Amino acid sequence: xxxxxxxxxxxxxxxxxxxxxxxxxxxxxxxxxxxxxxxxxxxxxxxxxxxxxxxxxxxxxxxxxxxxxxxxxxxxxxxxxxxxxxxxxxxxxxxxxxxxxxxxxxxxxxxxxxxxxxxxxxxxxxxxxxxxxxxxxxxxxxxxxxxxxxxxxxxxxxxxxxxxxxxxxxxxxxxxxxxxxxxxxxxxxxxxxxxxxxxxxxxxxxxxxxxxxxxxxxxxxxxxxxxxxxxxxxxxxxxxxxxxxxxxxxxxxxxxxxxxxxxxxxxxxxxxxxxxxxxxxxxxxxxxxxxxxxxxxxxxxxxxxxxxxxxxxxxx
Amino acid sequence: xxxxxxxxxxxxxxxxxxxxxxxxxxxxxxxxxxxxxxxxxxxxxxxxxxxxxxxxxxxxxxxxxxxxxxxxxxxxxxxxxxxxxxxxxxxxxxxxxxxxxxxxxxxxxxxxxxxxxxxxxxxxxxxxxxxxxxxxxxxxxxxxxxxxxxxxxxxxxxxxxxxxxxxxxxxxxxxxxxxxxxxxxxxxxxxxxxxxxxxxxxxxxxxxxxxxxxxxxxxxxxxxxxxxxxxxxxxxxxxxxxxxxxxxxxxxxxxxxxxxxxxxxxxxxxxxxxxxxxxxxxxxxxxxxxxxxxxxxxxxxxxxxxxxxxxxxxxxxxxxxxxxxxxxxxxxxxxxxxxxxxxxxxxxxxxxxxxx
Numbered sequence: 001x002x003x004x005x006x007x008x009x010x011x012x013x014x015x016x017x018x019x020x021x022x023x024x025x026x027x028x029x030x031x032x033x034x035x036x037x038x039x040x041x042x043x044x045x046x047x048x049x050x051x052x053x054x055x056x057x058x059x060x061x062x063x064x065x066x067x068x069x070x071x072x073x074x075x076x077x078x079x080x081x082x083x084x085x086x087x088x089x090x091x092x093x094x095x096x097x098x099x100x101x102x103x104x105x106x107x108x109x110x111x112x113x114x115x116x117x118x119x120x121x122x123x124x125x126x127x128x129x130x131x132x133x134x135x136x137x138x139x140x141x142x143x144x145x146x147x148x149x150x151x152x153x154x155x156x157x158x159x160x161x162x163x164x165x166x167x168x169x170x171x172x173x174x175x176x177x178x179x180x181x182x183x184x185x186x187x188x189x190x191x192x193x194x195x196x197x198x199x200x201x202x203x204x205x206x207x208x209x210x211x212x213x214x215x216x217x218x219x220x221x222x223x224x225x226x227x228x229x230x231x232x233x234x235x236x237x238x239x240x241x242x243x244x245x246x247x248x249x250x251x252x253x254x255x256x257x258x259x260x261x262x263x264x265x266x267x268x269x270x271x272x273x274x275x276x277x278x279x280x281x282x283x284x285x286x287x288x289x290x291x292x293x294x295x296x297x298x299x300x301x302x303x304x305x306x307x308x309x310x311x312x313x314x315x316x
Numbered sequence: 317x318x319x320x321x322x323x324x325x326x327x328x329x330x331x332x333x334x335x336x337x338x339x340x341x342x343x344x345x346x347x348x349x350x351x352x353x354x355x356x357x358x359x360x361x362x363x364x365x366x367x368x369x370x371x372x373x374x375x376x377x378x379x380x381x382x383x384x385x386x387x388x389x390x391x392x393x394x395x396x397x398x399x400x401x402x403x404x405x406x407x408x409x410x411x412x413x414x415x416x417x418x419x420x421x422x423x424x425x426x427x428x429x430x431x432x433x434x435x436x437x438x439x440x441x442x443x444x445x446x447x448x449x450x451x452x453x454x455x456x457x458x459x460x461x462x463x464x465x466x467x468x469x470x471x472x473x474x475x476x477x478x479x480x481x482x483x484x485x486x487x488x489x490x491x492x493x494x495x496x497x498x499x500x501x502x503x504x505x506x507x508x509x510x511x512x513x514x515x516x517x518x519x520x521x522x523x524x525x526x527x528x529x530x531x532x533x534x535x536x537x538x539x540x541x542x543x544x545x546x547x548x549x550x551x552x553x554x555x556x557x558x559x560x561x562x563x564x565x566x567x568x569x570x571x572x573x574x575x576x577x578x579x580x581x582x583x584x585x586x587x588x589x590x591x592x593x594x595x596x597x598x599x600x601x602x603x604x605x606x607x608x609x610x611x612x613x614x615x616x617x618x619x620x621x622x623x624x625x626x627x628x629x630x631x632x633x634x635x636x637x638x639x640x641x642x643x644x645x646x647x648x649x650x651x652x653x654x655x656x657x658x659x660x661x662x663x664x665x666x667x668x669x670x671x672x
Binding site: 105125 | 476531635649
């Protein structure tokens, strides 16, 4: 008996990091249930004994889930670090989102440069009056027609910046705390019937943030990058093409007029703009989040906790 | 919380005794009238009363345990190489998370508003340039609006501001729910639940009340505290202001220096400008504090706002203010279903999330 207790106490020391805390969570749950069973046995409460036996069975299921997660996690880490530069899939996902943020910031600078030029030119006006008779013209106001689509593009980009920042934080949480905090707390809560729903949900959240979210981020971003490279898509706007109103001329003949600049936008660059704004900036994050929420729903059901996660889907 | 627990114990005890007396009285009447249905009902109800008392007792023990567990010790169990960044018990952890969230989202809102106000001021800047001899008599010239482009910034910052404002209001909403729970929600729900569960036709309502008390008293604060434990002051994740520097943050939160006087506008006109975009002094005057420029460098500096960084923070604010507390609410609602099943009642509160 003493040897058995010693072996049981030494088991957590065989693991490191999240495995130790998860093992401690399982052990703590076992101790609590044991205490309840002893009370039921001592007071001869049959209903409580049956209840506790049922909970012991659930605890065994939880321990099996933990054991399978240990195996899956080590396999996952081995495969992901062998894929290329020795980084884990979580680190690669964080780098990919960082790269996306840089692309968005560059695009934002481009859009801002066009906006600045177009706005300032469109706001120029000339006046001349003599003895209460005069004229007032705004010869470059045509540039103002470029502003609505550019403004919409800027709004899309600002939403994308915020979305990618949120995604980055979720990836950081998953990488640092998904298996260190969320999983052990979820395991502990899952061991008791009254908190099984919440515990199962927290466990599923930890698994999704650690595995599913980075995986879906890396694969989706790799798909997008591959398509960009294959099609040679390079989102840049040549702001030098936009001319200035100069003295004596409506628009400098050396530069594009507004309708030509609009043509340059929509005929030469349309596919790239649509791809960048809609696919890379907006749809990418939405797809990743929807995959994760679907996985969350499935994992909570598989763990025996039916949880309605539609509220998270609405927020996403 | 200690006072609340004492009150809950007292009220629950009184309720249990009163309910037991009522059931005992009905049992006596049933025995006197030789009504087996009445005596059978009494025996069933006394068992249910025991279950309700056991649930209440269990909940009170859990609450007392949560009050005595130190969140800092739990944090050091999960996180290596960190100072004790958290303090208080597990209930305090939940409140501190939501308080920090409210402060963070409010800061993001203020910084966003700073930019919107700055660009609003700049958009009114206009100047007149001379053209020809007639301008000496005020008869001709060119009107320029060097900051006409700020309207696009205002539109995009509006989007970020709406997001930050929504996150701020959501975090306050969740904080009020937590304060209501901590102030004694269990003081009402638990005794009433015990009493109702022992009565015919009201067992469903009693089960709902006890399930709500257990789930919202235990699971909701526990999940919030779990996320609070993740915050490491040396390497913050959730409440990080990165990439803004501390001086930039304090400048963006201080609206007192946000002004453009006539003297500033006049001085900015001396910036060499022919036709077009120069006139950057006005922007410098507005953003020099943010860029931490000394007065003797004002002429040489080109100060800019921090719009990109503030939009990043708006995204983070949405996550900590809306997403994470919603996760806690969903976990609590899921627990309500399980506790309800334990008490013999199917409860579905999933529609509660539609308030979000």
